[in-house]
Amino acid sequence: MFSKLFSSKSPSDEHSKTIRDFYQTYQSDIFPKGIAAVTELTKLSVKNSNIVLSITVPFPCLGELAIFAEQLLAKHEISVLIDAEVKMIKVKEHAIEGITNIIAISSGKGGVGKSTTAVNLAYALQEEGANVGILDADIYGPSIPKMLGLAGQRLSSIDGKKMQPLESGGLAAMSIGFLTDENDATIWRGPMASRAFGQLLNETAWSDLDYLIVDMPPGTGDIQLTLAQQVPVAAAIVITTPQDIALNDAVKGLAMFKEVKVPVLGIIENMSYHICDNCGEKSHLFGRDGGVKISTKFNCELLGQLPLDISICESADQGNSQVLENSTGEVALQYRRIATKIASGLFHQLDKRSPLTKEILIKTVD
Numbered sequence: 001m002f003s004k005l006f007s008s009k010s011p012s013d014e015h016s017k018t019i020r021d022f023y024q025t026y027q028s029d030i031f032p033k034g035i036a037a038v039t040e041l042t043k044l045s046v047k048n049s050n051i052v053l054s055i056t057v058p059f060p061c062l063g064e065l066a067i068f069a070e071q072l073l074a075k076h077e078i079s080v081l082i083d084a085e086v087k088m089i090k091v092k093e094h095a096i097e098g099i100t101n102i103i104a105i106s107s108g109k110g111g112v113g114k115s116t117t118a119v120n121l122a123y124a125l126q127e128e129g130a131n132v133g134i135l136d137a138d139i140y141g142p143s144i145p146k147m148l149g150l151a152g153q154r155l156s157s158i159d160g161k162k163m164q165p166l167e168s169g170g171l172a173a174m175s176i177g178f179l180t181d182e183n184d185a186t187i188w189r190g191p192m193a194s195r196a197f198g199q200l201l202n203e204t205a206w207s208d209l210d211y212l213i214v215d216m217p218p219g220t221g222d223i224q225l226t227l228a229q230q231v232p233v234a235a236a237i238v239i240t241t242p243q244d245i246a247l248n249d250a251v252k253g254l255a256m257f258k259e260v261k262v263p264v265l266g267i268i269e270n271m272s273y274h275i276c277d278n279c280g281e282k283s284h285l286f287g288r289d290g291g292v293k294i295s296t297k298f299n300c301e302l303l304g305q306l307p308l309d310i311s312i313c314e315s316a317d318q319g320n321s322q323v324l325e326n327s328t329g330e331v332a333l334q335y336r337r338i339a340t341k342i343a344s345g346l347f348h349q350l351d352k353r354s355p356l357t358k359e360i361l362i363k364t365v366d
């Protein structure tokens, strides 16, 4: 049987049928209408004695495709390698060159871990197969340069017109912190700050990004409102911690995006719980399930609950990230799971416009 399977360039009919049937029925929270509804199985082939399943996906989801392969092996004892091509779709029309979709990461108040989460999600989307950039809009306290290990670096331009983004671990990065000394930006007034931000967004030579992650300034004041209007954001994510005060501010964040008609894909509860290193006990230092409550009350998905974890803090302080350090570690997998939910949520938001969805032609018959 194996010689039959591996001597040719394509798997046996029996294996092909099993794989195709499995593909037709596979469903998960990332593929709520089934994987076959939004992806395209373009080829089944055999390469170096391995069955290769070539698939085109409309959003990055390599982790989920690995689960697909694991389940195929577990249920049918067929092992496949997956060759995925991510073909992204623009969710919101805009004229910024080199970027497909822009996602804003915001928080109702400072210090909840917005920038840390933005950096880890950017790396997580990259691990899932996307090309990602990050734009630090936190004009009053740009922390992205330090978190990416790029503090003190300056920008350059190749054509004398647009600035080249800096690069860290494969991420394209831009921040007001690359243009000013650390304390300068804090004295900027609103209009100056939003003008500077507009320049960073529009006058950077972004190249082939599937996602630009925008780390918004914390809060819901005028400057945040202006930025949310100024940027052609496809969707926003609100970061909160479980304390009442942070939750109240997160609700204001939801209201702000509603006002500027930017869809919120969900809430992430950061520093949600802590696992004791010694006894493994889970404790809820800042309260419990606040994110669950507001997500239910405001009908907004709770994308994930991240632990208060010293390794998250240490990585950020050292100009690194949990996902970059070990993309299969427990915390990194949580970020990757959230990143895939965001990618899937953004895509399914315009499901009806998906080019992979067959159009139904309705004709009137006399």
Ligand SMILES: Nc1ncnc2c1ncn2[C@@H]1O[C@H](COP(=O)(O)OP(=O)(O)OP(=O)(O)O)[C@@H](O)[C@H]1O
Pocket (backbone or CB within 6 Å): 107, 109, 110, 111, 112, 113, 114, 115, 116, 117, 138, 141, 143, 217, 218, 270, 271, 306, 307, 308, 309, 310, 312, 313, 314, 316, 317
């Ligand atoms: N899940 C976490 N576990 C442990 N430490 C964390 C976690 N998330 C963030 N931190 C730490 O909390 C501090 C604040 O994080 P961060 O700068 O990301 O917050 P922020 O919301 O962006 O703040 P601001 O907008 O005011 O700059 C940092 O020292 C960061 O390393």
